[in-house]
Amino acid sequence: MNDVWRSETVGSSEQHPMHTYTELGTYSVALQAYNTDGVGSARRVAYIHVTIPEPHAPAINSASNANFIIGEDNTFTIIATGFPIPTLECSGTLPSGVSFTDNGNATATLAGIPLAGSASVYNLTITASNGVLPNATQSFTLTVLDEAPNEYIYLPLVIRQ
Numbered sequence: 269m270n271d272v273w274r275s276e277t278v279g280s281s282e283q284h285p286m287h288t289y290t291e292l293g294t295y296s297v298a299l300q301a302y303n304t305d306g307v308g309s310a311r312r313v314a315y316i317h318v319t320i321p322e323p324h325a326p327a328i329n330s331a332s333n334a335n336f337i338i339g340e341d342n343t344f345t346i347i348a349t350g351f352p353i354p355t356l357e358c359s360g361t362l363p364s365g366v367s368f369t370d371n372g373n374a375t376a377t378l379a380g381i382p383l384a385g386s387a388s389v390y391n392l393t394i395t396a397s398n399g400v401l402p403n404a405t406q407s408f409t410l411t412v413l414d415e416a417p418n419e420y421i422y423l424p425l426v427i428r429q
Contacts, residue, residue, distance in 0.1 A: 289318040326350030326396035326404040333409040338382045346376040348396040360392035363412045382412045
């Protein structure tokens with residue numbers, strides 16, 4: 269079976285199509301399904317309503333800790349929610365070779381290659397703000413390790429007599 273979704277003049281034959289509306293308003297959609305037995309269709313007039321969401325305070329939804337390894341390229345993404353889109357800031361001392369970047373889309377990135385001699389635990393504070401109070405804060409622990417922790421695989425021991 270093939271499906272064709274139409275949103276105004278935009279069409280798609282994907283199973284789960286997406287369309288980004290760039291204007292506020294009310295939109296109609298149509299679905300047309302066809303196979304060797306024929307065609308069926310449905311149209312919904314004024315089915316999608318695009319509005320401005322109500323402002324709401326930010327929240328930080330990502331883990332509150334990460335491990336980085338000296339000499340390796342490390343990345344951790346911080347994720348926030350809220351409307352308007354929150355900006356993210358980091359306070360505290362970062363290890364040499366690691367940076368914090370607000371990506372401008374409710375995410376931020378801790379990334380870099382920690383330099384030799386920077387193995388330690390770094391206590392940071394991540395703050396998300398968007399003008400709607402309260403701001404979100406998260407205590408974040410970045411642990412820099414000299415090397416990756418050893419992983420052990422335990423196999424069953426069988427003793428035969």
